[in-house]
Amino acid sequence: MNLRTDIQNGQLKRRLAERDIEWSLLLLLPAVLVVGALFIYPFVYGVAISFQPRIEGGPFANYIAFFSDSFMSDTIWKTLRLALPVALVSVSIATPIAYQARRDFRGREMLVFVMLLPLTFGSILIAQGMSRVFSSSGWLNLLLTSIGADKGQFIYNYTGTFIAGVLTTTPFAFLLMLGFFGGIDRRIEDAAATLGANRFHRFWRITFPLVLPGLITALMLALVEAFAIFPSAILVGQPDNATRVLTIPIYQAAAQRSDYTEASAIAVILTIIELLLLGSMVALRNRIFRGAAVGGKG
Structure with missing residues (x-):
């Protein structure tokens, strides 16, 4: 409610202007959220699980197995x-x-x-x-x-x-x-x-x-x-x-x-x-x- 009130009263624009931030950049927020949800999060998740191999050999087992197999x-x-x-x-x-x-x-x-x-x-x-x-x-x-x-x-x-x-x-x-x-x-x-x-x-x-x-x-x-x-x-x-x-x-x-x-390790x-x-x-x-x-x- 406070954010909505600030926008209606023009307070948000003034606060952003005080910090040298262009208020129109807020229009990028939906795109940033979509990129984060559809691209960044899956990528980070894929990198994380690549260090959780099913085979023995520690977190780098997938990478070692890939490069050791000609x-x-x-x-x-x-x-x-x-x-x-x-x-x-x-x-x-x-x-x-x-x-x-x-x-x-x-x-x-x-x-x-x-x-x-x-x-x-x-x-x-x-x-x-x-x-x-x-x-x-x-x-x-x-x-x-x-x-x-x-x-x-x-x-x-x-x-x-x-x-x-x-x-x-x-x-x-x-x-x-x-x-x-x-x-x-x-x-x-x-x-x-x-x-x-x-x-x-x-x-x-x-x-x-x-x-x-x-x-x-x-x-x-x-x-x-x-x-x-x-x-x-x-x-x-x-x-x-x-x-x-x-x-x-x-x-x-x-x-x-x-x-x-x-699969995640090879994709990385x-x-x-x-x-x-x-x-x-x-x-x-x-x-x-x-x-x-x-x-x-x-």
Whole structure:
């Protein structure tokens, strides 16, 4: 009641102003509560139970068992071997298309629609479609056979999971890059054009440096998306060998063995690896920002 009365009388605003606190920040309170309830609390709980193993060996038994088993610890390398190329290729594909799509031209809406279409399909539907398109009797192998080439093995291996990962990650990178390119003032490029700079020089000397921090951000989010790959690794990959990524032993521990402490420990390992990579990329992006600021002052 006192809080309600203070708000009605304007007392709360004055008290916050006395402490140099913007009262509109209170609007963030519902979002903070949701994030805390749906993300922070489950994460803290998962970390806590990872140190309560079912096996003997003390609180670190789950972690020791993971790294002492080469079959389990190799999932780290297999995850990196898949996630890093998927993120790099997805951003490399999305960036030039987003650069072209920032301008209005005939067919732009159709281009954007096609780029975003995989988002509506989902990874499971894409994997199911690949099992038909890239199978031994699919249209791609039929095309190769018709021109006298040997059939290829595009699914149920690393290649199939890589293709599926690129198909599901590229739309996210495209949306991000489209926003970053759209945020660049076109008048800067127009001014450079009037000074005689051709399109090649305008892109590499003006547009690319301005969009580079956003490009790193898009790469970071694409990497997070690629790390979470799971259905494709099972449906069109080799979940027991080449595409046994970290999400698979997490699922097996939690869903098949009901050992949530082991699943939490592996999830913590996955989180630490992601945070190390993302932290390095954030440091690189901040360095680029500082370099741009120093260059601007010069």
